[in-house]
Amino acid sequence: MVNTQLKFSSAYHPQTDGQTEVVNRSLGNLLRSLVGENVRSWDFKLSQAEFAHNHAVNRSTGFSPFQVVYSVLPRGHLDLLPVPSKTRWHGKAEDFVRGLQEIHQSVKDNLQKVADKYKQYTDRKKRHVEFEVGDFVWAVLTKDRFPVGDYNKLSVRKIGPVEVLEKINPNAYRLKLSSHIRTADVFNVKHLVPYYGDTSDDDNSMVNSVHPEENDEVQELACKFLEKYDGKI
Structure with missing residues (x-):
């Protein structure tokens, strides 16, 4: 029923x-x-x-x-204090x-x-991005992708640029990884960052960052530090 x-x-x-x-x-x-x-x-x-x-x-x-x-x-404890009525009507x-x-x-x-x-x-915090076969991306390595004993907090977390071999679905992509990288070649889209062609040495030195926006924040903090302590160190 x-x-x-x-x-x-x-x-x-x-x-x-x-x-x-x-x-x-x-x-x-x-x-x-x-x-x-x-x-x-x-x-x-x-x-x-x-x-x-x-x-x-x-x-x-x-x-x-x-x-x-x-x-x-x-009925709780307080409901049971009064004497229950014997003429209580029961619904159908x-x-x-x-x-x-x-x-x-x-x-x-x-x-x-x-x-x-x-x-x-x-x-509000979700970024919508899709890749096609042949595109190059940065791949973020999470802790579970490192072999046992190889993970370190200061290890490089981003590898690439690597080529997209297959678009399984909008959320999963198969990448062309180097032979020395011992991990699965399928990545979730949240662990992929677009690669925008040739970059300078300064950009390559910041590959540990998880999100590209973090690079701008690091540079801004560095400038503020230098302005504050210029001539004092």
Whole structure:
């Protein structure tokens, strides 16, 4: 009646479900507050932490997990103080499903608004660039691309210029790497910087920079330093 669907993930790999990781982290924070110095008593506080988590209103959805699943909030300790009425009216199944569907629609709308907000914020910092086969680029080497024991914080992080051999998709490119570079030849576009033809020796000395804009910042800081301490050193 409520169109419930099961979504399976691979076994022994909870990282595939990001929401599970978020819930586990939230429960861990709750348990840390409840147990205090009695760390080994966490299992006695687990039901209390679970109820508190399911009863709290989520900032993104605007509803608590109890409302999303059951369309109503369970009675808490304060709600149970008065004597419950025996003449309490219970709604029909159709009313329950209708109310649940309305809550689910509101949750989807709220999540879409939050997602649009985060996307708008992220797009401000995103640079859109595409390359074609035959173009030359600088390739940024991340820490995981270095062989074990070869990585150093002062190592050159940018190699190139290298030629683009294949455009797999707008986000992935295959490069023509030198034989001495022992890493995969497929790079994400965020790790590629356009190469604008011949450069001077001064430009080549700054290949450690991750973004081309950093070179201008370094030069500006150097000029300010020289102006301030000119004649004093």
